Amino acid sequence: xxxxLVINSKGGCGxxxxxxxxxxxxxxxxxxxxxxxxxxxxxxxxxxxxRPAHLPRIHGIHACKPRSGLTRVWQMTVPPGTGCVIxxxxxxxxxxxxxxxxxxxxxxxxxxxxxxxxIHATSAFVRDLLLIGRVxxxxxxxxxxxxxxxxxxxxxxxxxxxLASLGIPFVTSLAxxxxxxxxxxxxxxxxxxxxxxxxxEREQWAPLLKWLSAPDPGEMSEEARPRLNLVSxxx
Numbered sequence: 001x002x003x004x005l006v007i008n009s010k011g012g013c014g015x016x017x018x019x020x021x022x023x024x025x026x027x028x029x030x031x032x033x034x035x036x037x038x039x040x041x042x043x044x045x046x047x048x049x050x051r052p053a054h055l056p057r058i059h060g061i062h063a064c065k066p067r068s069g070l071t072r073v074w075q076m077t078v079p080p081g082t083g084c085v086i087x088x089x090x091x092x093x094x095x096x097x098x099x100x101x102x103x104x105x106x107x108x109x110x111x112x113x114x115x116x117x118x119i120h121a122t123s124a125f126v127r128d129l130l131l132i133g134r135v136x137x138x139x140x141x142x143x144x145x146x147x148x149x150x151x152x153x154x155x156x157x158x159x160x161x162x163l164a165s166l167g168i169p170f171v172t173s174l175a176x177x178x179x180x181x182x183x184x185x186x187x188x189x190x191x192x193x194x195x196x197x198x199x200x201e202r203e204q205w206a207p208l209l210k211w212l213s214a215p216d217p218g219e220m221s222e223e224a225r226p227r228l229n230l231v232s233x234x235x
Contacts, residue, residue, distance in 0.1 A: 001078075003085040004212060005105035009128075010121040011091030013111040014147040016043035017180055019088035022109075024189025025209065026084040027056035034059040034078040038097065039090040051187030064090070064097075102132055105140055107212055109171075111147040112159070119159045130166065143211055146173035172207040175200065 006019045019035060023044075027033040035058055037044040048060040059079050078085055087101055102108075108129070112122040122144065129135060135142065144163055146156060160170045179198050183189050190201045 001082055001085060002212075003087065003104045003106050005087045005089060005101050005108045006111065007087075007089035007093070007101065007108060008110050008112065008122060009092055009125040010112075010118050013113050013118060013122075014174075015039075015091075015111055016047070016088050017184065018109060018111050018145070018147065018174075019044050019086045020047045020184065021180075021189040021191070021205070022212075023058050023084075023086045024055075024183075025191045025205070026086075027058050028189070028192055030056075031083040032059075032079070032081050033084045033086070034061065034082045036061045036063045036085065036087045038063045038093065038101065039088055040064050041090075044088045047184060047187055049187070050185070055188065055192065063087075099132070102135065102140070108135075108140060108142045109208070109212075110142065110144045112144060113148050114146060114150065114156070119156065123159060123162050126163070126166065126168065141211075143169050143171040143208070145171050145208060148176040149173045150176050169211065171211050172204055174204050177201055 004022060006015045006022070008015060016037075016039065019037075023033050023035050033056075035044050035048065037060065042062055045060050045062050048058060051058065059082070061078070085104070087104065089098075089101055093101070110122060110126065110129075112118055126142070126144070129142065144159070156170065156173075163170055177200075179190060179193060179201050183193060190198050190205060195202070
């Protein structure tokens with residue numbers, strides 16, 4: 001079972017959107033998928049409630065909301081046979097809940113939006129994240145993606161240089177597209193919408209999905225590695 005944690009200390013970077021689209025992708029590709037929503041707003045739970053019944057089911061757990069009659073362990077248990085778990089983390093998460101998420105994760109995806117304030121906050125968050133011993137010792141992979149990027153967005157070169165110094169890939173960038181609004185409102189994901197209409201968005205998702213599926217980024221071919229780490233981030 002693979003567990004993917006989508007997290008950033010900064011709010012408004014689209015963690016729930018990334019989480020929902022990851023979950024829908026895996027579910028649509030035949031992987032039994034579960035989502036843990038730690039956000040008190042329950043954005044991914046709301047998205048799941050709108051999901052059409054004919055689409056592959058995604059098991060949802062509102063992780064920050066205690067359920068009567070269940071211990072914490074039982075509440076957080078995913079169904080047998082689950083192949084992928086997506087964790088949607090809230091902004092500003094700290095303490096035991098933060099450590100609990102880290103302990104479960106195989107890969108950590110950090111979205112960042114194209115503003116100097118968000119880039120600075122994300123750099124600080126990445127630095128703090130790497131101070132957690134298990135991230136280094138257990139080889140949990142950490143990758144950063146740009147989200148809600150406009151065509152006239154500034155370059156991410158300072159952030160890319162900082163990440164490169166830590167050995168963390170800047171995996172891809174995702175455009176500020178109306179397709180994500182359509183998917184969110186319908187309980188679907190980009191990979192469940194019309195292929196022709198979402199061809200551009202699917203192409204942008206490809207490096208992230210490839211990175212998540214690779215056993216070790218270091219094992220990727222020379223041809224694939226530059227695209228993974230140096231994908232275009234301007235629009």
